[in-house]
Amino acid sequence: MKREDLELIVALCRNRAGLKIDIEKTYLIESRLAPLARRDGFGSIPDMIAALRDKREDKLAWAIVEAMTLNETAFYRDPEVFSFLTAEALPHLARRRAPTAAPLRVWSAGCATGQELYSLAMQIDAVRGALGGVQVELYGSDLSERCMEKAQTGLYTQFEVQRGLPIRQLVDYFEKQEEMWLMSPRIRQMARWRRINLLADLTPLGQFDMILCRNVVSQMDETSKVRVLEGLAPRLAPDGLLILGAQEIAATSAEPYLPLAGRPGLYSRNPAYRAAA
Amino acid sequence: MERVGALRTCLIVDDSRVIRKVARRILEDLDFEIAEAADGMEALAWCRAAMPDVILLDWNMPVMTGIDFLRQLRKEPGGGEPRVVFCTVENSVENIRAALDAGASEYIMKPFDGDIIEAKFAQAGLL
Known part of the structure; x- marks a missing residue:
């Protein structure tokens, strides 16, 4: 991913949900975005981010924030x-x-x-x-x-x-x-x-x-x-x-x-x- | 089965050598001393010689199935003591209920990994 795309994702997550995403953890960011890009029919993560920049769709922006959220949970955790x-x-x-x-x-x-x-x-x-x-x-x-x-x-x-x-x-x-x-x-x-x-x-x-x-x-x-x-x-x-x-x-x-x-x-x-x- | 220091003993009963090997590695990391048996009859022989603290038990095995072994074990002198955790592909509600009725403490549905064994042993109060 390009630096400017990483910066966009980090800012999006921070502004919408207060999420703290380490921009240096490129692999982590890509591994969370890749399934979303596939699911929504984009050829690649850069394609998905290009669509986000072009269309500024609220739905896609939230989908990206959701994908970046850690949804780790379990029955009776602690x-x-x-x-x-x-x-x-x-x-x-x-x-x-x-x-x-x-x-x-x-x-x-x-x-x-x-x-x-x-x-x-x-x-x-x-x-x-x-x-x-x-x-x-x-x-x-x-x-x-x-x-x-x-x-x-x-x-x-x-x-x-x-x-x-x-x-x-x-x-x-x-x-x-x-x-x-x-x-x-x-x-x-x-x-x-x-x-x-x-x-x-x-x-x-x-x-x-x-x-x-x-x-x-x-x-x-x-x-x-x-x-x-x-x-x-x-x-x-x-x-x-x-x-x-x-x-x-x-x-x-x-x-x-x-x-x-x-x-x-x-x-x-x-x-x-x-x-x- | 020789007891070493404070290590607790776990008898792994499964007809698959691969499963026994994987389970052994996981349980040794959890500080259990391991013995292995390939069917229920062999497991009974182990238990009659020295009751383990825990038994990780497959269901489908030749000679004697896991559930038949468990029912027999509970009739043996001291056979009420070991905690029994099933580890099997048999994952119907009926099978699970039968295992619990026969005195199993927990039930792992295959496939399993180290995290699942650790979580289930913790739930059974074994860690």
């Missing part, structure tokens, strides 16, 4: 997080919401192909009794329309269901369809999916008791990371929980969150920040 959420955090929040009969709202932001939210849905299905009848609404979002389509169908490959999903849950919650595995309708109905750019205005989404945004901001440049974390803070209920990847740090200049002691990646809202906002 299983101890799920154990904590279902054994402690969700029952605790359910007790607090019980007097008002308000549902618990959980958002998996940047959820790629949906395994994280489905993992949580299966756990909630198993411990429903511990939630004292409080309903849980599950929302999944990603920048990628294709990821959202896959999450919505709930259809996963054998390789995908073997990464993190206990075999007992596979046979209890999935149906085999030829070489693929389909999530049961009962679990699929628990989740709603929508394409969302975390850099956009998130106010219309309302508030959530739990926001999972794991291994998302680590893909972003520093400015976008701060913007996303500050944008998520008002979306989190005052007693809600933000869950980042274990290695991700929520510290921003405004410090909207406080870390939970002994729980790497877990944060509550900072009351001081809320007052200031």
Whole structure:
């Protein structure tokens, strides 16, 4: 790829999604763009970029940004997080919401192909009794329309269901369809999916008791990371929980969150920040 | 099967020499001491001599199938102890349920790689 094409891709990803792409990693960029170029019928990556320059099609621009996003996910990635959420955090929040009969709202932001939210849905299905009848609404979002389509169908490959999903849950919650595995309708109905750019205005989404945004901001440049974390803070209920990847740090200049002691990646809202906002 | 230090033992039961070799390499990297058997009967002989900690078990084998081996194993003195992880091309829901009912801890559908074995052994509490 020519340097000017690489620069265009890096700028496109940064401006549209806050993605941090290392321009020196030519091979990585090409390996992510090549399947898209083939899929959309271009003879080569330079042909696709030439079309982007000529036509300035919004659809193609977003397809390129989506292709450059790392959609790495798995069922029960970091299983101890799920154990904590279902054994402690969700029952605790359910007790607090019980007097008002308000549902618990959980958002998996940047959820790629949906395994994280489905993992949580299966756990909630198993411990429903511990939630004292409080309903849980599950929302999944990603920048990628294709990821959202896959999450919505709930259809996963054998390789995908073997990464993190206990075999007992596979046979209890999935149906085999030829070489693929389909999530049961009962679990699929628990989740709603929508394409969302975390850099956009998130106010219309309302508030959530739990926001999972794991291994998302680590893909972003520093400015976008701060913007996303500050944008998520008002979306989190005052007693809600933000869950980042274990290695991700929520510290921003405004410090909207406080870390939970002994729980790497877990944060509550900072009351001081809320007052200031 | 001789125990060395704190190493845990894994008996790989598969009629394919290639599969046994691949699985051995992966499991040795996960610090298991390995023994191999080519069918269920040979595996039973190993277990009667010294029960392994884990058994990685194929389904379709000559002489005695994996599921018949597992059912027999659970009747043997001390045969309830080893954790059994199936590793097979038999990937129907019925087969998987039968394996779980017979006392399998986990189930790997072939083809597999090191990441899948590691993930499944971790889920079964073996790592």
